[in-house]
Amino acid sequence: MPSSDACLEKPLDILLIDDDLDRAAAFRSALDKSRYQVSHLVSSRTALLKEVDRLKPDIIVIDIESPDRDILESLSTLSNFNPKPVVMFCDQEDTGLINQSVQSGVSAYVVGDVSSSRVRSILDAAVARFNQFQHLKQELDETKRKLDSRRLIDKAKHLLMTQKSLTEQQAFSSLRKMAMDSGQKMEDVARTLISLFNTLD
Amino acid sequence: MSTTDKAPLEIGFMPLTDSAPLVVAKELGFFAQCGIQVNLRRQNSWATLRDKLHAGVLDAAQMLAPMPLASRLGLGGTQRQFITPFVLSFNGNGITLSERLYQQVTSLNAMSCRAPAMPLPAESLRAVIRQRQKAGQSKLRFATVFPFSCHFYQLCDWLRSGQIVPGQDVDIQVIPPTSMVAALHEGSVDGYCVGGPWNAKAVRVGLGVTVVTSCDIWPDMPEKVLGMLQSWQTHNPDSCQALLQALDMACRWLALVPNRFEAARILCDEAYLHADLDVVAPALLGSCLVQESVAPRYIPAYNRFASSGETPDNCPNPGYAEWFLSHMQSSGQLQQNIAGQNIAAEVYRADLYQGVFADKLNA
Structure with missing residues (x-):
């Protein structure tokens, strides 16, 4: 058995x-x-x-x-x-x-x-460590993604404030509105805005 | 000499034509002349060579030029502090198509298959790619030797020069050099980018046509470098210096064409490439075999063991490293932002080379 x-x-x-x-x-x-x-x-x-x-x-x-x-x-x-x-x-x-x-x-x-019999425990350990590593990696990727998106939104907000003379609140609201109207994520709207401002410069 | 500087050095190499500087330095006694004992250890894979360097089983080794950078960045594995103080070789790769693919390319493009205009433009593959798409056939399959290799970037650059998108229009996979010709024979790949003697081998056995060399794609970029851990260099500065001096002697010896044939004979030995002179010698003599019973191309720089120009050297200029880093970025391997870090100069240690060869560089 x-x-x-x-x-x-x-x-x-x-x-x-x-x-x-x-x-x-x-x-x-x-x-x-x-x-x-x-x-x-x-x-x-x-x-x-x-x-x-x-x-x-x-x-x-x-x-x-x-x-x-x-x-x-x-x-x-x-x-x-x-x-x-x-x-x-x-x-x-x-x-x-x-x-x-x-x-x-x-x-x-x-x-x-x-x-x-050691072989079995080595394999067990390798699998466990690998899973742990993958888990950590996913968490890290997720954190990194969140940070990147935050950074993009801040940058777009800043551009709107300086180029369009908006207050921070107004800049944020207009970003959110653009995102809702176009059905996109705020970070995607921010990315488009930044590249748009860059081309205009 | 420091205390750790005494034992014989364990140096790894891959059985490829451009291991010549290490083999020549050993066989012609240049290591001994520079006061070091060296054991050359043949390796079967780049990954294991890298791991052994990291573990200290090897002190230094022949490495693919982009490898120490990839390891420094932690791409494809653990981050490791590798450096290179010396470029071992430039150029040396070629792209070989299977005879069958080559026949399709020439017939679809109405070219003469016996009087080929080489190098073959990559765009001539597009007719075959289109035809396969229409017929619902699988993508063409190409092989290269390692993810972080000049071979991979050269293959991608060549394909892109013909508006062919690697991964999308053709598949690229990794196969060890020793298995390339077998893969061509089995039909599991349609072409590959590899170093010597594996292009010449495919031509000699009538399985492949070498349509372009790496010097047609990139002129005079490093192909293999002497890799080591930063910590090994720090603890063994005298051994490192002697190693560089011996390798410099070997590379200068290899600059003379008559010596190249002698080098080829040594490389063929069982202990090194264990291959026929027929496939090892041509590239070293500047001959690129193209196709069975077709005259070879004369490519004087096919295998170079020092930079081109009036005062050839083996200095690992950080500019080379920048070139590889930009290829890692454009191929999507490197996604992290490395602006503001000085990775090129940290890994490609021109300063170490210059420290040993100050006289030569000032001459």
Whole structure:
């Protein structure tokens, strides 16, 4: 019978990219009866993006020495793929040093023995940290967006006050009216106004 | 020398033609002459090379010229304080189309496919793009080696020069250089922008046609730089200086064409590119293979290991960095406002280069 943990947590699909078949088998058996389901791919190098798109894995595990790492790097920058936690296998010798480089929260390293029960906890931690990081990032983006919009509105207001000799209250009201009349957000109206004033200068 | 300055240096490189300065400095004993021991470590991916530099597994490494800037800005990962005190190479890339795409381009544009006028204008691809749209076929697929690379920006600039919008009219994806020719063979990509020896390789096996080189797109911009952590330079100033002196010797040696063939022979070794002289030598000798059984183009600057001009140097001028930053912005990779920050000069450390080569620059 699976442990209660496995029942409670939702199953996660792992895409494993590894040319070392023995290691892949050991990894798979270490995750037997866990919430992780492993799809294995030998490094394809040309079809990886297609596979990621097809399998939509929750997490990707790859050998740190695989050339395919650069394809994974591009997932978040060049394509419309959702970011995913990436966990890497690496040799014993690089242990402490490589671990120092895990700061971004988007990756973790499995060092040395992949068959141990430690693997599961590393994956759990990587997923948890990744989710936390994504959450923080979303919050940051939202805060930044709010600040930007505030800044735009202030700038448009200031332009109206100086160019049209309006009081602050009048400038704000006219911005709000323009937004309501045109069915746009105030920040969009502000952006249009600013570029308009810039062209007139 | 400071205490940390003694151990052999671990230097990373990618098995590409323009790793020549590092390989030559090692094999011709320039590192030893400058008093340093160096172990060259071949890497398989730019991402892992970067992580190893950050973790201190490598002391310094050959890096794509835009990479230390991207890392400094935290693009595509953690923010890392990388710098470069030395430009390793200029130019060296090319855009290769699959034979099939090339045949379509020439026939739809009524060009002669055996007497090609090179460089091929990007706008000649538009006929193919239109035809595929009409037929409801998928977009043309191009590949490049890394998101923050000259290859990517050069491919985008070339496409835009023909009013083709990357991402909208054609897809661009990342594939490791070593897999490019296989991708062309499988038909999973229709063309790519890559460095040597991977353009020549596609031509030699009859799979591709190299239609434009990076010097046709951008004249004489840095392609690879010597990257390191700012903290490594601070703690190992003497090693860093010796490294620059040895690499300067290598780049000057590589300026002579007869030496280039010797460099090609060394690079072909199993420990480095593990490739045939047939595909490594041409670019180094200024020959751009175009198409199987068609005469190569003469591109003297195809691989340059110092800047052009009367007094060639390898100084990482911040002006180069500005060029890359503007490409990061125009491609949408860099959205944050960096006005008021001096990132170009913080990463492209012309001052470190000038400190070592003051005499040379004043000459």
